[in-house]
Amino acid sequence: MTIYIDAMGGDNAPKAIIEGALMAKSEFNAPIALIGDVETIERCLADRKDTSDIEIIPVTESIGMHEEPVKAVRQKKDSSLVKGALLAKESYENAFISAGSTGALLAAALLYTGRIKGIQRPAICTAVNILKPMAILDNGANADCKPEYFPQFAKLGAAYISALTGEKRPAVALLNIGTEDTKGSELYKAAHELLVSDEAINFIGNVEASGVLTSDADVIVCDGFAGNVFLKATEGSLKFMGDMLKEVFYHNIFTKLSALGVKKAITEKKAKLDPKTYGGSPFLGVNGNVIKAHGNSDALAIKNAVLQAMRMISENVLGKIYKTI
Amino acid sequence: MTIYIDAMGGDNAPKAIIEGALMAKSEFNAPIALIGDVETIERCLADRKDTSDIEIIPVTESIGMHEEPVKAVRQKKDSSLVKGALLAKESYENAFISAGSTGALLAAALLYTGRIKGIQRPAICTAVNILKPMAILDNGANADCKPEYFPQFAKLGAAYISALTGEKRPAVALLNIGTEDTKGSELYKAAHELLVSDEAINFIGNVEASGVLTSDADVIVCDGFAGNVFLKATEGSLKFMGDMLKEVFYHNIFTKLSALGVKKAITEKKAKLDPKTYGGSPFLGVNGNVIKAHGNSDALAIKNAVLQAMRMISENVLGKIYKTI
Numbered sequence: 001m002t003i004y005i006d007a008m009g010g011d012n013a014p015k016a017i018i019e020g021a022l023m024a025k026s027e028f029n030a031p032i033a034l035i036g037d038v039e040t041i042e043r044c045l046a047d048r049k050d051t052s053d054i055e056i057i058p059v060t061e062s063i064g065m066h067e068e069p070v071k072a073v074r075q076k077k078d079s080s081l082v083k084g085a086l087l088a089k090e091s092y093e094n095a096f097i098s099a100g101s102t103g104a105l106l107a108a109a110l111l112y113t114g115r116i117k118g119i120q121r122p123a124i125c126t127a128v129n130i131l132k133p134m135a136i137l138d139n140g141a142n143a144d145c146k147p148e149y150f151p152q153f154a155k156l157g158a159a160y161i162s163a164l165t166g167e168k169r170p171a172v173a174l175l176n177i178g179t180e181d182t183k184g185s186e187l188y189k190a191a192h193e194l195l196v197s198d199e200a201i202n203f204i205g206n207v208e209a210s211g212v213l214t215s216d217a218d219v220i221v222c223d224g225f226a227g228n229v230f231l232k233a234t235e236g237s238l239k240f241m242g243d244m245l246k247e248v249f250y251h252n253i254f255t256k257l258s259a260l261g262v263k264k265a266i267t268e269k270k271a272k273l274d275p276k277t278y279g280g281s282p283f284l285g286v287n288g289n290v291i292k293a294h295g296n297s298d299a300l301a302i303k304n305a306v307l308q309a310m311r312m313i314s315e316n317v318l319g320k321i322y323k324t325i
Numbered sequence: 326m327t328i329y330i331d332a333m334g335g336d337n338a339p340k341a342i343i344e345g346a347l348m349a350k351s352e353f354n355a356p357i358a359l360i361g362d363v364e365t366i367e368r369c370l371a372d373r374k375d376t377s378d379i380e381i382i383p384v385t386e387s388i389g390m391h392e393e394p395v396k397a398v399r400q401k402k403d404s405s406l407v408k409g410a411l412l413a414k415e416s417y418e419n420a421f422i423s424a425g426s427t428g429a430l431l432a433a434a435l436l437y438t439g440r441i442k443g444i445q446r447p448a449i450c451t452a453v454n455i456l457k458p459m460a461i462l463d464n465g466a467n468a469d470c471k472p473e474y475f476p477q478f479a480k481l482g483a484a485y486i487s488a489l490t491g492e493k494r495p496a497v498a499l500l501n502i503g504t505e506d507t508k509g510s511e512l513y514k515a516a517h518e519l520l521v522s523d524e525a526i527n528f529i530g531n532v533e534a535s536g537v538l539t540s541d542a543d544v545i546v547c548d549g550f551a552g553n554v555f556l557k558a559t560e561g562s563l564k565f566m567g568d569m570l571k572e573v574f575y576h577n578i579f580t581k582l583s584a585l586g587v588k589k590a591i592t593e594k595k596a597k598l599d600p601k602t603y604g605g606s607p608f609l610g611v612n613g614n615v616i617k618a619h620g621n622s623d624a625l626a627i628k629n630a631v632l633q634a635m636r637m638i639s640e641n642v643l644g645k646i647y648k649t650i
Binding site for chain 1: 559576
């Protein structure tokens with residue numbers, strides 16, 4: 001097992017990325033390897049007395065956040081994204097994690113790791129664990145979807161949750177603008193029919209965005225546009241309310257004392273809601289373990305993404321997806 | 326000026342609806358009239374010594390939440406929704422408020438109140454006032470949109486905000502899955518181009534769902550599916566975090582004491598985030614003041630919806646929309 005990490009991608013790269021990788025290595029002996037510019041990586045490792053145990057995969061090119069994804073990954077073959085995507089393809093015992101451009105990582109995964117047979121379009125799957133583990137997909141890989149993608153997303157998400165939790169027949173719900181069967185856009189009405197009629201899917205119906213966090217579903221399927229809006233709206237409002245709470249608590253000496261009384265409990269609850277606690281979002285449907293970490297990942301987020309990658313490998317998520325599809 | 330209120334629609338009808346209407350009447354002398362079954366309304370008014378000052382518009386039919394909207398409003402002409410839609414059409418000095426089925430209210434508004442010339446599809450506009458007043462539309466009237474609807478939504482929202490705040494050139498942003506100009510689905514890329522090239526619109530670019538609440542924009546435009554997902558995701562996560570806070574504060578005697586210290590400040594902040602504080606969502610593009618109140622509206626929500634309706638009339642929002650379009 002090797003977890004390849006893109007040292008060059010993300011808002012806080014390379015420092016926080018490398019720090020997270022090292023945390024994973026020391027805390028749970030993660031078999032990490034760093035992909036990136038050797039000099040830059042070695043500079044970040046300068047504090048360590050012995051770096052002989054850290055594998056570095058050297059690359060000379062890098063892909064920026066604003067480059068056209070497909071063009072960039074076609075041209076820059078000696079970039080961390082292309083190297084990582086190829087290494088993910090080599091073996092199901094490998095994983096590749098990057099906090100770089102989502103579009104470029106997806107393009108690299110499609111071009112160099114390839115798709116699992118039977119899957120038209122891979123999806124970005126975001127795992128949350130608020131009341132229980134839940135997979136939400138697609139979260140932005142496919143802004144334009146066809147109805148037939150939805151049952152595929154459902155099966156990918158179910159296989160993923162199944163591998164992680166042992167749940168035999170994960171319940172799948174369709175994100176929609178009403179709970180009634182007839183609700184939604186033309187796309188969602190057609191997707192709903194396909195989900196209902198596919199016996200391999202344990203479809204429990206529509207769920208509105210206000211009900212997702214407390215839903216009984218294990219898997220929520222949606223198009224990449226709506227999924228992205230849902231997840232970012234949730235992230236935005238939780239952050240907004242968190243900031244508001246801080247303001248309330250830091251108001252004066254009395255509120256500061258009040259804050260002390262509940263600080264521990266709030267910190268615990270907040271950790272549950274923080275996407276960083278659950279690492280990255282795997283690209284499901286890709287023929288290898290490719291995981292997108294949040295662009296603003298800190299060391300903790302990277303450490304958790306490594307943990308998630310190790311779990312995906314040890315639980316053989318890809319093998320199980322292969323069997324299901 | 327008359328504010329017609331559907332006494333029969335909504336989860337808490339008729340009691341909470343009538344209570345809210347009466348609150349508006351006594352608190353700011355709102356010129357209310359109740360539409361509904363006379364006997365039911367009179368029973369709810371039984372506590373009042375003198376009911377001679379309450380106008381009742383009697384109807385004999387009612388439209389349920391699960392009826393097919395267009396069919397229902399075509400057949401049940403003596404329902405509160407049809408009556409209210411017709412009264413809204415009679416004069417821009419009238420308004421109609423309902424907490425009933427969104428689909429049926431929209432169908433009634435389209436069929437009986439009619440559209441403003443030049444508007445292909447009216448939109449449900451949700452006004453929030455978190456850091457400043459902001460209009461978000463469409464919120465569910467049009468699950469399937471064409472690119473050309475977006476500039477119309479932009480103009481409707483801008484005229485609305487302009488009338489309410491006096492802002493001369495409201496800034497319009499497009500909800501999207503990335504801030505770069507080239508991001509989004511085919512629909513959103515086309516909508517973006519139309520918004521950029523329309524000089525009547527002060528278009529400031531894309532905004533991601535995570536940035537809406539803190540955005541500089543006065544108006545956020547999106548299709549009805551994404552708008553609904555955004556608003557319900559926001560509602561759901563705020564409620565979720567609110568419930569979580571309650572749990573934290575009610576944990577033991579120490580946390581309860583802590584809660585006392587910040588209760589007032591949190592209640593104030595929460596009121597700002599509660600959609601009920603800002604009444605209902607007007608259907609913009611309809612040729613009359615038609616306002617949808619939240620299905621679970623309580624008396625306070627109805628009172629605030631009445632206040633909003635009065636403001637729409639006194640600020641002549643419809644007249645200003647007519648001029649702009």
